Amino acid sequence: MGVKRLIQWFVRQQDSPRSYDMDPAIKALALHAKGFLSELEGMRLYQLAVGGSHFAPCLEIGTYCGKSSIFLGQGCKDVGRHPLFTIDHHKGSEEQQPGQLYFDPDLYDAKEGRVNTLPYLMQNLHKAQLEDWVIPIVGESSRVGSYWRRESLGLVFIDDGHSESSAFSDYHTWSPCLIHGGFLCIHDIFPNPKDGGQAPYHVLQYALNSGLWDHLGQVETLAVLRRR
Numbered sequence: 001m002g003v004k005r006l007i008q009w010f011v012r013q014q015d016s017p018r019s020y021d022m023d024p025a026i027k028a029l030a031l032h033a034k035g036f037l038s039e040l041e042g043m044r045l046y047q048l049a050v051g052g053s054h055f056a057p058c059l060e061i062g063t064y065c066g067k068s069s070i071f072l073g074q075g076c077k078d079v080g081r082h083p084l085f086t087i088d089h090h091k092g093s094e095e096q097q098p099g100q101l102y103f104d105p106d107l108y109d110a111k112e113g114r115v116n117t118l119p120y121l122m123q124n125l126h127k128a129q130l131e132d133w134v135i136p137i138v139g140e141s142s143r144v145g146s147y148w149r150r151e152s153l154g155l156v157f158i159d160d161g162h163s164e165s166s167a168f169s170d171y172h173t174w175s176p177c178l179i180h181g182g183f184l185c186i187h188d189i190f191p192n193p194k195d196g197g198q199a200p201y202h203v204l205q206y207a208l209n210s211g212l213w214d215h216l217g218q219v220e221t222l223a224v225l226r227r228r
Contacts, residue, residue, distance in 0.1 A: 020050045026074050026128050033124045034104065035067025037159075041187070041222040042071040045157065048183050048224065049075025052155030053082045056179050059153050061141045061170050062160035062187075063088035065107075065120035066134075072157065073125070073134035082154065087137045087144050090118040093161045141166075145173035153177045158200070159187040167199035171207065175227075184225040189218060196221075 052058050053076040063086040073084045092115030095102045109116040125131050141160055158170045186204055190196035204223050207213050213225035
């Protein structure tokens, strides 16, 4: 089967996907993990990972403690074809540092004198039995992405730093790595500035204006695009 026919098949699968049900025990673990993802958003990511991982690996930018990694990783595991890569420097984003709004003292490593979320991620992956399906990469998103092959991923989930420079860097670095028919998921979309930071929303508007994407809608603050 040629590449074009494979892509057409992949797109058809997303229009009428096979039904998968997430294991309730794994779902409960994901919901209990530290993070900023709702149940509806998590289940949307699970279903998209089911679709995206049929054809290529999935990738997440912004791991934190692994809440979304469990939803995405379980989708990949249930399909049984391609894994999830998840990228984070695990030092916490700007708003998660001491004295900032989203600082969590549980995640502060006093010996190292910094936020360190990596141990929590590894514990959560072990509990969810996803160590063979979720591959953590510790590093900066743009540096890792500079070595990544174009058109090699079935799904990209952007949930990293929310400054304008960080959000646009993630988009420009990773969106070319999606296959045609692959999913681009952007978290924390707030059209109203009173509800939250605007950088992810600006990235969404920029992407839609590019003509490269079909907008598949939004679940709470999670927007989903599909590469044409």
